[in-house]
Amino acid sequence: MSQPQFTPRVFSGIQPSGGLTLGNYLGAIKRFVQMQDADFETIYCMVDLHAVTVWQDPTDLLRNTRELAAGFIASGISPDKSILINQSQVPEHAQLGWVFSCVARMGWMQRMTQFKDKAGKNAQNVSLGLFGYPALMAADILIYHATHVPVGEDQKQHLELTRDIAAKFNHDYGVDFFPLTEPVIEGAATRVMSLRDGSKKMSKSDPSDASRINMTDDADAIAKKIRKAKTDPDALPSEVAGLEGRPEARNLVNIYAGLNDQSVEQVLAEVGGLQFGAFKPMLADLAVAKLSPISAEMARLMNDPAEIDRILAKGAGQAREITAPILQKTYDIMGMVR
Numbered sequence: 001m002s003q004p005q006f007t008p009r010v011f012s013g014i015q016p017s018g019g020l021t022l023g024n025y026l027g028a029i030k031r032f033v034q035m036q037d038a039d040f041e042t043i044y045c046m047v048d049l050h051a052v053t054v055w056q057d058p059t060d061l062l063r064n065t066r067e068l069a070a071g072f073i074a075s076g077i078s079p080d081k082s083i084l085i086n087q088s089q090v091p092e093h094a095q096l097g098w099v100f101s102c103v104a105r106m107g108w109m110q111r112m113t114q115f116k117d118k119a120g121k122n123a124q125n126v127s128l129g130l131f132g133y134p135a136l137m138a139a140d141i142l143i144y145h146a147t148h149v150p151v152g153e154d155q156k157q158h159l160e161l162t163r164d165i166a167a168k169f170n171h172d173y174g175v176d177f178f179p180l181t182e183p184v185i186e187g188a189a190t191r192v193m194s195l196r197d198g199s200k201k202m203s204k205s206d207p208s209d210a211s212r213i214n215m216t217d218d219a220d221a222i223a224k225k226i227r228k229a230k231t232d233p234d235a236l237p238s239e240v241a242g243l244e245g246r247p248e249a250r251n252l253v254n255i256y257a258g259l260n261d262q263s264v265e266q267v268l269a270e271v272g273g274l275q276f277g278a279f280k281p282m283l284a285d286l287a288v289a290k291l292s293p294i295s296a297e298m299a300r301l302m303n304d305p306a307e308i309d310r311i312l313a314k315g316a317g318q319a320r321e322i323t324a325p326i327l328q329k330t331y332d333i334m335g336m337v338r
């Protein structure tokens with residue numbers, strides 16, 4: 001089926017289920033800022049309806065949603081250039097989410113590795129929402145007819161499912177209505193790993209705070225976590241091939257490259273031959289230099305939560321100008337009386 005022309009439009013989201021990590025920043029937010037400043041309409045979202053697929057304390061959810069919004073703005077997302085929203089204020093996300101629950105197949109959902117990881121052996125006891133989550137994620141994207149979605153590597157499978165849902169809807173109704181969205185998984189740090197275990201993703205839900213750098217960590221905490229990060233006894237290689245079989249070394253080099261907007265090759269050309277005792281302080285200095293202005297600005301913005309709420313309310317109004325007509329058209333295609 002030929003793809004009709006869609007306006008180049010970016011959508012992405014982050015769960016307000018805890019603080020922002022360096023993984024979120026390097027894997028997602030840095031790209032959000034770049035795409036905002038390129039030739040795209042950009043919509044960025046705190047996905048509160050996704051967060052509640054596992055229980056959230058209401059006070060924490062409120063705070064985390066505002067803090068996430070503060071993190072976006074402090075990182076360079078401008079409410080004048082991008083539409084900034086929390087998902088629950090734009091009801092068309094959940095409405096199209098229901099439609100897509102009726103398009104997606106059980107077998108597709110059962111293949112989602114993130115669900116398997118999150119549910120673990122407990123699959124009978126997790127919420128139905130956690131299982132259906134990827135259908136809502138597809139709706140988040142397609143309710144804007146978004147063409148590009150910047151994410152970290154771990155979201156790739158969900159974006160493939162989004163394309164499958166769009167294609168099945170288009171096929172079942174004989175239309176060219178939903179675009180086949182392109183994932184944008186770019187940069188040196190699309191999968192930032194735990195500082196304690198190079199085989200595990202850095203995550204806000206890891207019980208060990210030492211495993212991650214939080215965007216709100218102060219300079220001492222950042223330096224300490226990097227100093228204690230797991231490494232191996234060898235010096236850094238000068239070539240990428242020398243990182244083979246050294247996940248912790250690779251991770252720290254990727255983080256350095258991501259923070260400094262360099263390629264891994266460029267970083268290794270500079271630091272090849274150094275021991276970790278010399279490299280870790282360089283990495284800590286770089287991380288503090290890049291992250292502390294952001295955390296300071298987040299703290300300043302958090303002093304005025306009413307201003308954050310105002311920005312999100314304005315964003316919701318702008319978003320609904322896009323989402324309401326797309327939902328109406330979807331219902332028309334499906335034969336709903338309006």
Ligand code: TYM
Nearest residue numbers: 012013014015023024027028137140151152190191192202
């Ligand atoms: P979430 O909240 O887990 O993560 C938000 C973004 O951060 C990226 N990310 C990472 N990137 C590199 N290394 C890491 N260690 C790391 N940890 C997280 C994620 O890939 C993601 O881009 N399902 C999504 C939220 C979502 C969404 C959407 C995203 C809901 N609807 C629509 C895009 C479009 C999630 O749970 O992300």
